[in-house]
Amino acid sequence: MTAKTDSKAWKESWETRCREAKESLAGHATLEALEALRLKYLGRKGSLTELLKTLKDLPLEARRELGGPANAQKEEILGLIEASRGSLEHQSREREIAGTRLDPTLPGVPSPQGYRHPLTQIIAETADILGRLGFSWAEGPLIETNYYNFEALNIPAHHPARDMFDTFYLKLAPKSPEAAGEHGNLLLRTHTSPVQIRRMESARPPLRIISPGRVFRHEAVDATHSAVFHQVEGLYVDHHVTLADLKGTLHAFMQALFGPKTRTRFRPSFFPFTEPSAEMDVQCLFCSGSGCGLCKRSGWLEILGAGLVHPNVFKAVDYDPEAWSGFAFGLGIERVAMLRWGIPDIRMFYQNDIRFLEQFP
Ligand code: DAH
Numbered sequence: 001m002t003a004k005t006d007s008k009a010w011k012e013s014w015e016t017r018c019r020e021a022k023e024s025l026a027g028h029a030t031l032e033a034l035e036a037l038r039l040k041y042l043g044r045k046g047s048l049t050e051l052l053k054t055l056k057d058l059p060l061e062a063r064r065e066l067g068g069p070a071n072a073q074k075e076e077i078l079g080l081i082e083a084s085r086g087s088l089e090h091q092s093r094e095r096e097i098a099g100t101r102l103d104p105t106l107p108g109v110p111s112p113q114g115y116r117h118p119l120t121q122i123i124a125e126t127a128d129i130l131g132r133l134g135f136s137w138a139e140g141p142l143i144e145t146n147y148y149n150f151e152a153l154n155i156p157a158h159h160p161a162r163d164m165f166d167t168f169y170l171k172l173a174p175k176s177p178e179a180a181g182e183h184g185n186l187l188l189r190t191h192t193s194p195v196q197i198r199r200m201e202s203a204r205p206p207l208r209i210i211s212p213g214r215v216f217r218h219e220a221v222d223a224t225h226s227a228v229f230h231q232v233e234g235l236y237v238d239h240h241v242t243l244a245d246l247k248g249t250l251h252a253f254m255q256a257l258f259g260p261k262t263r264t265r266f267r268p269s270f271f272p273f274t275e276p277s278a279e280m281d282v283q284c285l286f287c288s289g290s291g292c293g294l295c296k297r298s299g300w301l302e303i304l305g306a307g308l309v310h311p312n313v314f315k316a317v318d319y320d321p322e323a324w325s326g327f328a329f330g331l332g333i334e335r336v337a338m339l340r341w342g343i344p345d346i347r348m349f350y351q352n353d354i355r356f357l358e359q360f361p
Pocket of ligand 1: 191233234273304307330331
């Protein structure tokens with residue numbers, strides 16, 4: 001055999017193997033088959049690899065002629081194999097995804113949801129109901145002076161009415177002697193009524209406000225008493241405000257709060273800052289008036305205090321009691337919530353036990 005025929009045979013053999021490789025590349029179906037194919041032709045002992053090694057035995061001229069194109073074909077086949085591997089891998093991923101397809105009709109995994117505290121809910125509802133009757137929100141400080149909490153509300157020192165309130169007095173020194181002088185000792189407000197005074201001092205009548213907030217009493221804590229609790233104060237001042245206005249407003253308020261069938265009644269009472277004074281009862285929500293343990297067999301539950309603003313209160317804020325009249329009321333938020341939901345112990349509101357709080361969505 002001549003060098004020429006050697007080269008020719010080599011070229012033919014190379015081209016046959018290349019064609020074969022390309023043909024079988026078209027027919028393979030799996031990644032495994034593809035890898036077997038790569039090894040068969042281009043692995044360390046692959047038929048193309050082996051043949052390429054023999055190129056060095058050919059004459060220089062033939063090597064020059066055949067080497068470049070052979071290497072280019074080898075690269076081409078390698079490129080085809082890699083492209084094929086890419087598309088097979090893609091297909092296999094697609095199959096995997098298709099097998100574990102997302103089912104949008106499955107129920108979702110719920111994430112824990114928070115709710116508004118029951119007291120916050122009652123305050124918001126109160127503001128909403130009375131807001132529709134024209135009352136706007138007002139706030140006052142929790143640390144009050146003797147003057148706003150008592151004096152201006154017609155509760156002078158040593159008046160027996162002070163016994164109604166077990167007061168937390170503060171040892172805090174007032175900021176200036178003047179502040180101490182006229183307005184007296186600092187204390188934690190025992191009711192929301194001082195907001196009436198603050199509001200009337202800063203605005204001229206007519207006015208209609210509600211003032212929800214925290215109040216403090218030096219009291220032994222039990223199922224129905226807490227040293228910290230919440231009230232909503234209401235105040236309406238205008239010309240010719242009467243007891244009938246008070247009754248009508250409160251009746252509508254109670255029906256919105258406890259339901260349209262709620263019955264109410266007025267009882268005479270005493271508060272230093274109102275004259276006349278009254279307390280409102282709602283018919284027992286548990287026995288509907290027939291008498292049970294909760295209403296102490298009376299059929300009625302005491303719910304709030306109220307009355308027509310005392311002339312001395314108007315004088316304290318420089319309103320002319322001859323020209324203006326008004327009504328005021330105050331109710332305990334905890335009591336409303338306890339009646340609404342049948343909560344037996346006031347302490348539950350402050351323990352932040354999630355099992356309790358979750359029950360008021
Ligand atoms: N401040 C009273 C209390 O804490 C509640 C009250 C009664 C408020 C009568 C009023 C009212 O405005 O007119 O017991």
